[in-house]
Amino acid sequence: MSAARSSLPPWLRAAPALLRIGLLEAFAYRAEFIVWMLSTTMPFIMLALMSAVTREGTIAGFDQPAFTAYYMATLLVRHLTGSWVVWQMVMEIRQGTLALKLVRPLHPLWFYFLEAVSTTFFRSLISVPLIALAFVLLGAGGSLVTDPALLGCAALGIAGAWILNFTLSAAIGTLGLYIESSVAVWDLWIGCFMIFSGYLLPIELFPPWLASAARSMPFPYLQSLPVEIMTGRHDLAHALPLLLRQAGWAAGSIALLLLLWRRGVRRFAAYGG
């Protein structure tokens, strides 16, 4: 066991301790954390709105139970895949404390990655049971897929969405090494995310040209793809190519992040005296 551990590269050997520290930090901020989770109310608002609209019938194949399942799944996926690493990165760049990460023999992006994994795990401990309870109470459980293959696809879609959310959030955070207004870029990004990811409205409700435009962007792969798989909007033959496309976006976003980081770190200069 010990021999196997020592044969691992140092960055991997450091992972368990860093994950533990990440969990301890998340636990230390538990009050803020729970308040933030409870304040993620947009899917509930949209659910109430769409339920009122569909009282008399269906819209684009969505009836009331379908909307309930869609927005509950949206809430679950958002809690499991959301990443806000951009704020931490921008703060550390502006205050110059990134320097303390850069002089350690471990890649700063690895720190951020493990911290995000810990945060997601901690968040899931609270959010998954609560959202599962909401599914039961709202009677939306019946609209979810039960086929193990599709459930597996949904899990892969959630993992892919997590990677995309993290890497793109970190890439925008890295822009802080180039420009002063990376937070404004983030605001713009979130605005586009709300519209094109299916977070506010299912993409199927968009006019065809807008739906097609949205699906050619990365946003649906950050959010709605796993939601659509979970709620039975795709069969296996349709889901697999979409997952492949998501993997392509994830690979591209990782490459973008590493490129931005490598060049940006050279610019990390006068911050913080």
Added chain:
Amino acid sequence: MGNRDLRASGRAVKPASVKYSPRVTSADPIDRDRGPGDIVVDHLVKEYRVHERASGLVAAIGSLFRRRYTARRAVDDLSFSIARGERVGFLGPNGAGKTTTLKVLSGLLHPTSGTVRVAGHEPRRRRREFLRTITLVMGQKQQLLWDLPPADTFAMNRAIYDIPRKEYDETLSELTTLLELDATVRRPTRQLSLGERMKCELVAALLHRPRVLFLDEPTIGLDVEMQAVLRRFVKEYNERFSATVLLTSHDMDDVTALCPRVIVIDKGCLTYDGDLRELARRVRPHKRVIVRTVDGKEETELVSQADLPRFIAQRLERGQVADLTVADPPLEEVMRELFATRAQKEAVP
């Protein structure tokens, strides 16, 4: 002549801008007496590209379309060498280029030109072996996790630096004993006093037993007692592990207590490299003679080294002397004088 000789007499560059007339030498990056230096800086230049615009909304909008950049030279052809185990003070007024140099030495900045080697490594490559060899302590920035006890930061650093458990336990116990930390490390960082936090910062920074210490204002904001504790600790660590220490501080007591040698830079250029007392002697050649008379009065006179025996003899002959002390001028005064002289000379067309 070896570098040690140069150091003993003080090595100074650009004499035109200082009051004294030191011997001008080219800085030799190799210490011939002690082998290659642990820190070798050879003709280092670092320039920043600075975006400039006038104040106001029009200028702000204009700068969106046409950005004007100027190159600001923070470090200008700087060369010096520090042997293993030396404690060196790195001094200069604000904006002199001290922190920039320290950032280049720790691999945070890439030199514009020139070469830098630290413990045999090229810092800008930021190789794992290099980063395990150094530590950077910045008095104004902390690495401790704010809401967790310092013990958790120490555990995190153990993982980051891949320190074997036994070595970690030994070092931690040693450092916490030296700094008289015990229960402190188990209280959340946010509940610690500034002094306690700084002690814990030092422990976190030294757990991997770095060979080269870059200390940037490590005692800033601390009370006198805590400053003394930290200085004692740094000295002990340096002697015990033969660690090389490069210290920047505006607190001259730090420098006086820790650094037999100082490197002074101004506007990115080397102004002086040598013995601390020699610098004081050159800039302020007068000794401070403090005489306390039997009726409790205290008089202070500035007397040149040459006149000192005659002055003391005369003063004692006059009688009424209860106590007589001869002291060097405080380093603050020396530095103030050094930089004021440079500024005055530059102001004269």
